[in-house]
Amino acid sequence: MPPPYVLVGHSSGGLYSLYYTKTWPDEVAAIVLVDSSHPEQMVRCREEECQPPSAIKAMLKILPEEMYGELTGLEESGRQVQAAEPLKQMPLIVLSRGKEESGDQPLIKLWPELQADLAAMLPDSQHIIADKSGHFIQQDQPELVVQAVKDVLEALKQSSQYE
Numbered sequence: 001m002p003p004p005y006v007l008v009g010h011s012s013g014g015l016y017s018l019y020y021t022k023t024w025p026d027e028v029a030a031i032v033l034v035d036s037s038h039p040e041q042m043v044r045c046r047e048e049e050c051q052p053p054s055a056i057k058a059m060l061k062i063l064p065e066e067m068y069g070e071l072t073g074l075e076e077s078g079r080q081v082q083a084a085e086p087l088k089q090m091p092l093i094v095l096s097r098g099k100e101e102s103g104d105q106p107l108i109k110l111w112p113e114l115q116a117d118l119a120a121m122l123p124d125s126q127h128i129i130a131d132k133s134g135h136f137i138q139q140d141q142p143e144l145v146v147q148a149v150k151d152v153l154e155a156l157k158q159s160s161q162y163e
Contacts, residue, residue: 022084030152
C-alpha cells in the first residue's frame with residue numbers, strides 16, 4: 001500500500017513506529033501508541049533500579065534469538081529514536097494501561113510518567129487510560145484501539161490534509 005500510513009505500535013513496536021515516523025516523516029500521517037515503550041525507558045528504569053520480573057527473566061532464557069535480541073536491544077532502539085529527527089505535527093493518541101500489574105514496582109511507578117511523556121511529544125495529542133487493561137490493551141479492550149485508529153483518521157479528514 002502506498003503511504004501515508006497510520007502506524008499502531010504496541011510495547012516495543014511503539015519505538016519502531018516512532019523511529020519509522022521520525023525517519024520517513026512524509027510516509028506517516030498519524031500514530032497510535034498502545035502501552036508503548038519509551039525511548040528513555042531503559043535508562044530511566046536503571047536510574048530507578050528497576051529489575052525485570054522473574055517471569056521475564058525466565059522467558060528470556062527460552063525466547064527465539066530474534067525476540068531475545070528485541071528485548072535486550074530496547075535501550076539501543078531507544079537511543080536511535082532519540083537521535084532521529086523530531087516528530088512532525090500529526091495526530092497522536094497514546095493508550096496506556098490502567099490496571100496495575102504485578103512485577104517490578106519501580107517500573108510500575110515509572111510507567112505513567114513515561115506514558116505521559118510520550119503523549120507530550122506533540123501538542124495536540126490525546127492520552128487515554130485504558131482502565132480495564134493491563135499491558136495488552138489490544139486484548140483487554142480492543143475497542144479502544146479501534147476507536148483510537150478511527151479518531152486519528154477523523155482528525156486527518158478534518159484537517160483536510162488527506163481526503
